[in-house]
Amino acid sequence: MLKSARKQEKDPEGRMPLAEHLRELRNRLAKALLAIVAVTVVAAFFYNDIINLLTKPILDSVGCDQTFEQLANATESSEPCAEITINGLLTPFTLALQVSLMAGVVLASPVWLYQLWAFVAPGLHRHEKKYAYAFVGTGAPLFLGGAYFAYSVLPTTASVLLDFTPDGTSNLLPLDDLLDLVLRMVLVFGLSFELPLLLIFLNITGVITGKRMLSWWRAMIMGITLFAAITTPSTDPLTMLALAGPIWVMYFGATAFSLINDRRRSRREAMGPADDEASDLDLTPEDIGEVEAVSATRALPEQSGTDRVNGYDDVT
Known part of the structure; x- marks a missing residue:
């Protein structure tokens, strides 16, 4: 009964006191953070698969596959290759946290974007909501298209960069630097679109x-x-x-x-304006002389006679 009464008391235009706005914002943020944490925990069990997905294009292009066939042909091929490394004892753990959190923010984006929209939408007019739907519906595919484009360009980028390797040297790619490069390119391409x-x-x-x-x-x-x-x-x-x-x-x-x-x-x-729209007001200032001339033409009507009835003329 109390919940139904509160729903009936809500203003259809989304107006509410400041305390209610703050309470609404707190609830929306709590739901968004809960969704991010839940997805992050699940992604932590698959962080190896996520890392392999992000680094696969570069490894397929310039990775050094330590197989007998690769080692046998190493003297015949002069193309440089790179091997991914991890430096430090705590680096694997911090990388797992970073990758899991990144996956949680990305995969939980429908939830926290909806919470943001649910908080802002009641204060928008109908045409503003229409524009917001159009821009959100167009912006998301553009960003994803730019991100996928960057993901497809990564092998060519890595191959060109490794061509500058001097002869007789080997390339070691720290995994944290490689992930930063991938994320930076994805964000740059996505935002550019x-x-x-x-x-x-x-x-x-x-x-x-x-x-x-x-x-x-x-x-x-x-x-x-x-x-x-x-x-x-x-x-x-x-x-x-x-x-x-x-x-x-x-x-x-x-x-x-x-x-x-x-x-x-x-x-x-x-x-011109539609039937249900008000026309624009003419706020151009007028000359005082013109105003007096117009007021003179709108003077009281001439009296038909000078007779008074009970002490009053026919005008008053």
Whole structure:
């Protein structure tokens, strides 16, 4: 009975006192943290599989497989290879914690994202919710697409970097440094793929126009190229273009969408407000002389006669 009464007392527009907001935030955070901890505990039992999944592309490309066939052909092949190592006594344990926590945050993202949305959504209007659904539904696939793209580029990146190995030396890759490299590339590629979504959001909110975005195309191509050259760890142009090329295409796609949206907005403004919308107020100041002239024309009507009834004229 008490729970049903509390549900009935809730404002349909999501308004509540500050104490209720803080209590709601506490409950949402507790649920999100509980989900992350639960998934982290489960992922701890499979952290070896997670590490193998992250390092498999690099090992398949440049790993030194210690087999008799590999050792027999070692003198015939001059291509450098690398072996993954772990330095320190506590490093395996700390790596297991880091990988498990990372997996917990990623795999529990549907839960904590829903908790965040459930806390913010009651304060949004209907059209704001529509835009939020569209951006979240588009942003997640873009980020995953960028992350997968980085995962597929890793073998080429590792092979190019190891080509700089001097003759007569061997490569030892610390596992913690290798995981940092993989995560950094995944995050950089994933966040870079969010650029067109940010530009579309700025256009919808009226901050920038499609014509201005189109006028920036030279600077944007140069900036995207420099960004790809700095963020990619390898120095070969193929890896740089692998990141810059898709961002170029998505930038021009966002520009085309913004131009179409600007035309639609201008047509809607030319048609005027809808029947259920109030028109804009004319706040232009008027000359005092014009106001006095208008007020003079709106004077009291002329009296038909000078006779008074009970001491009053026909106007008063």
